[in-house]
Amino acid sequence: MTASTELQAVLGKPWRKPPLIRSRALRWALGVGFVVYLILAISTIPVDWGRVYEGLDRGWQFITAFARPDFTSRSTDIWTGLEESIVMTVAASVVGIAISIPIGLGAARNIAPLPVYLICRSIIAVSRALQEIIVAILLVAIFGFGPLAGFLTLSFATIGFLSKLLAEEIESMDRSQSEAVRATGARWGQWINYGVQPQVMPRLIGLSMYRIDINFRESAILGLVGAGGIGATLNTAFDRYEYDTAAAILILIIVIVMALEYLSGVIRARVQ
Amino acid sequence: MLHWFGWLIGVAVFVYCWLRISEATTWFFVQDAPRIAGDIWTRATPPRWEYVTQLGKPIWDTLNIATLGTLIALCLAVPVAFLAARNTTPSAYFIRPLALLIIVATRSINSLIWALLLIAIIGPGVLAGVVAIAIRSIGFCAKLLYEAIEEIDRSQVEAITATGASRWQVMAYGIVPQILPAFAGIAVFRWDINIRESTVLGLVGAGGIGLQLSSSLNVLAWPQVSLILLVILFAVVISEWVSAKVRGAII
Numbered sequence A: 001m002t003a004s005t006e007l008q009a010v011l012g013k014p015w016r017k018p019p020l021i022r023s024r025a026l027r028w029a030l031g032v033g034f035v036v037y038l039i040l041a042i043s044t045i046p047v048d049w050g051r052v053y054e055g056l057d058r059g060w061q062f063i064t065a066f067a068r069p070d071f072t073s074r075s076t077d078i079w080t081g082l083e084e085s086i087v088m089t090v091a092a093s094v095v096g097i098a099i100s101i102p103i104g105l106g107a108a109r110n111i112a113p114l115p116v117y118l119i120c121r122s123i124i125a126v127s128r129a130l131q132e133i134i135v136a137i138l139l140v141a142i143f144g145f146g147p148l149a150g151f152l153t154l155s156f157a158t159i160g161f162l163s164k165l166l167a168e169e170i171e172s173m174d175r176s177q178s179e180a181v182r183a184t185g186a187r188w189g190q191w192i193n194y195g196v197q198p199q200v201m202p203r204l205i206g207l208s209m210y211r212i213d214i215n216f217r218e219s220a221i222l223g224l225v226g227a228g229g230i231g232a233t234l235n236t237a238f239d240r241y242e243y244d245t246a247a248a249i250l251i252l253i254i255v256i257v258m259a260l261e262y263l264s265g266v267i268r269a270r271v272q
Numbered sequence B: 001m002l003h004w005f006g007w008l009i010g011v012a013v014f015v016y017c018w019l020r021i022s023e024a025t026t027w028f029f030v031q032d033a034p035r036i037a038g039d040i041w042t043r044a045t046p047p048r049w050e051y052v053t054q055l056g057k058p059i060w061d062t063l064n065i066a067t068l069g070t071l072i073a074l075c076l077a078v079p080v081a082f083l084a085a086r087n088t089t090p091s092a093y094f095i096r097p098l099a100l101l102i103i104v105a106t107r108s109i110n111s112l113i114w115a116l117l118l119i120a121i122i123g124p125g126v127l128a129g130v131v132a133i134a135i136r137s138i139g140f141c142a143k144l145l146y147e148a149i150e151e152i153d154r155s156q157v158e159a160i161t162a163t164g165a166s167r168w169q170v171m172a173y174g175i176v177p178q179i180l181p182a183f184a185g186i187a188v189f190r191w192d193i194n195i196r197e198s199t200v201l202g203l204v205g206a207g208g209i210g211l212q213l214s215s216s217l218n219v220l221a222w223p224q225v226s227l228i229l230l231v232i233l234f235a236v237v238i239s240e241w242v243s244a245k246v247r248g249a250i251i
Helices: A003-011 A024-043 A049-065 A075-106 A114-129 A132-143 A147-171 A175-183 A188-225 A231-239 A243-271 B002-023 B027-044 B049-084 B095-108 B111-122 B126-150 B154-162 B167-204 B209-218 B222-250
Strands: none
Touching: A024 B049, A049 A243, A049 B111, A075 A114, A075 A147, A075 A188, A075 A231, A075 A243, A075 B002, A114 A147, A114 B222, A132 A147, A132 A188, A132 B027, A132 B167, A147 A188, A147 B002, A175 A188, A188 A231, A188 A243, A188 B111, A188 B167, A231 A243, A231 B111, A243 B095, B027 B222, B049 B095, B049 B126, B049 B167, B049 B209, B049 B222, B095 B126, B111 B126, B111 B167, B126 B167, B154 B167, B167 B209, B167 B222, B209 B222
């Protein structure tokens, strides 16, 4: 008997990391099922390697285009598109946030009566289930091309996002504070204003900032379906294989998103 | 005083934005909108149910785009997250900013734009969709994951370091078990989002059910459009349910 096995005999089995899923059968079934799925999934994806090989050259062109982005030759298109995106973002965020506050109040079970709660919750559910781009397609069909459809899409999407999170915040608030205000004989408006609003305000500001950020990112693609913004210009640039212009637009989007993220970080740090 | 000035500027900016939108709008079409909406509604109902037999393959493709895209994204996000987290990055001055740049750049560009780009590079089809979803998800997963890494309990890592474990052993026994639940949660959360995003990738030609949607829209086959929208809604609700169940089981 060697030293190590002797030691094992004394100490029993060596320690092993416990597995994530305790049942051995379930572990194997999940593993095998996963591998089978992967094989099936990968085998049904058609890949034209010749096309990919041809495209590599274009991919390289695109990457090098980032080193020399072309802001000038399509500058009017870029600036009008970008301005339209920003305008849509600002207007839709303001309107969306303004509408989501009453809907968020209505969707909080602890302050809203049941019928109001159900109506507000169903508005939230519809808004969250429909994707921005699908809403945009429908609204473009109804209201015609242009930033109005984009503005309405973003406002609608903001309602689903913000009202849901606001309602959750209200539902999990500290009850004693709002009860104290109510005990002073405050009316409903006063109760909301002094008992509820101060508790959820920092979170509401943080979420609104985050949503502005999302709205800007979304506004960049609404142009693909004709709802205004920089997306149309970007699409044209890709269609014409003008990668230097496309790179310029993408750089601008990234810079604006980074700036917004930084700004929202600063504002959130100040209100919390 | 300053407070009111701030509000004044805010209102002015909003009014300016609204005027710009209003300027670019053909108000005649807007007045006509209720009639158009009613018209679309009568055309779109009832949905063309028998078309559902042709949606099996597109839905399967959509599922694959979302799942494979998420898997690739997770594989790529793990190293990026370790490079970005303050407590595991090899260099806080050179590598961390680079990792953060990757996170911001992949996150700020929508999957549809990635898809447009990839279609130009590797041609239309499911593969472009998978890669687009993968690239788009790296930033999201890596961001949440590096925040989880930065929040780990340091005493456990120190305990393992104290046993004389190597760098990799510290990783495997000190850090990974602590972030594994967060990792699984992020994976399922992103998968759910990716199902939503992959349903529309076909609009730009990247495969999945969006392809059917765009071809039906192009020929104004509204009964098919309404059926596809119902199928997408169903898929989204199912994926949200699965994601909620799995996350409930993990956390």
